[in-house]
Amino acid sequence: MQNPGFKKNQPYRLGVIIVNYQTPELVETCLSTLAPQLGAVNGCCVIVDNASGDGSLDRLTAWCEVSPAADRLMVVSAPQNGGFSAGNNIGLKHLNADLVLLLNSDAAVKPDALIALIRAADHNSQASIFTPLIVDGDGEPQVSRFRRHRLLSEFVDGAQTGPITKVFPKAETPIFPEDIDTEPDWVSFSAVMIRRQAIEDAGPMDEGFFLYYEDCDYCRRLTGKGHRICYVPDAVFQHDAGGSTKLRERQAKSARLPEYYYRSRSRYFRKTYGPLGPIAANLFWFAGRGVALARGIVGRPAPKLSANRYADMWIGWRGDNKS
Incomplete structure (x- = not known):
């Protein structure tokens, strides 16, 4: 585990998890859009390297050490590549935050997106899952909400x-x-914010899903516990769909x-x-x-x-x- 100056015991409002497997350049690009916004929302980020074995751990640790937001960034080494769910479960163990943002390595955070998500959480106490507007590189909205x-x-x-x-x-x-009227049953986990209380209610993500279908399964578990989904179009994230896979x-x-x-x-x-x-x-x-x-x-x-x-x-x- 690497934590260059990370204030692990400090409670944060927002904790971000990024899982990496042999895509350090994508993570660095993602962090360059995320890190400048963390201070404004009392946020932090845990990057979980899923046993990449390609130098990602050292490279990402070095990047975090020189970042102006170094005290809000932490790199964790997973013992093996257990997949997306396992990586996020590891990240959760290192977070002390009320809200958790799961973020793909091939995503980018548009200006003020974190503020918009937290504002939505403050104004929608009945919701526990917050899905932003996700666009492609040309700014066109992607399908990110599903039945x-x-x-x-x-x-x-x-x-x-x-x-x-x-x-x-x-x-x-x-x-x-x-279609902004249909309430989704599940949403893409390329970028999704979930209340920590809801995560504790539903339990950890199912590590039997190495990759794919873990998002619809976890949303099924969350909504089955009565947790609702809120769409936040003011929070914009860019996603290179399939860039990491x-x-x-x-x-x-x-x-x-x-x-x-x-x-x-x-x-x-x-x-x-x-x-x-x-x-x-x-x-x-x-x-x-x-x-x-x-x-x-x-x-x-x-x-x-x-x-x-x-x-x-x-x-x-x-x-x-x-x-």
């Missing part, structure tokens, strides 16, 4: 057919930026997705619907895919899939010890 993954949503996702989506509009998972790049190229993506998907549906959940989700998706293929015979071709998608969707469906 829950349900069995019917797997059918809609597999079909990717306009008339099907219109028949089942509430089964469409993404909530598009122009390259998932979007793989999807665009129809390349094979990593095994842990499918294990997380299976784990989510098993937790939500029981042992047969992953099987049911796959059957719904395959039914939707059948619609897409049938449509392709007479009209627009069915969308391309990631390589080996049909087989990979069954990864982890039995609930083995890796999922």
Whole structure:
């Protein structure tokens, strides 16, 4: 553990956690936008290096040591790369803060975004989860609010057919930026602020999710405890979607997705619907895919899939010890 001048025992209003795995340059860019705002909100930041083994720990420690906000920055070394949930759980153990901001390494904090989030928390005592407006590099809003993954949503996702989506509009998972009235079931954890009291109520994040689906699972647990989600459009964060994981790049190229993506998907549906959940989700998706293929015979071709998608969707469906 490295803590260059960090005031660990001091209570903070806001504690930020950034998990790093071999992306120190992204973390430095993120910190350059975050660190100047910490003082204004009595905030601090813990950077958890998930056993990168590429010199990230030393590099980020050196960066923090020379930062004007050095006394508010701390670098922690994880014993192994346990994934996103595990990294954030480690970070939580080193924070003494009322509000916790989980922040991706490929995100950037726009001016006054932290102030806007805390103002929202002060004015919305009924809410515990605060999601900002997330934009891309061109300033265009990204999809960051979602409806829950349900069995019917797997059918809609597999079909990717306009008339099907219109028949089942509430089964469409993404909530598009122009829709500001629909209350989300879950939000992207690329940037999200949660009350520490709510985290203690729900417990730590499920480390069985190495990466992906941990945000919808944790929001399900939080909202199941009665904690509400508040959208804060005045707080703006920029996110290079997939910059730290390259998932979007793989999807665009129809390349094979990593095994842990499918294990997380299976784990989510098993937790939500029981042992047969992953099987049911796959059957719904395959039914939707059948619609897409049938449509392709007479009209627009069915969308391309990631390589080996049909087989990979069954990864982890039995609930083995890796999922």
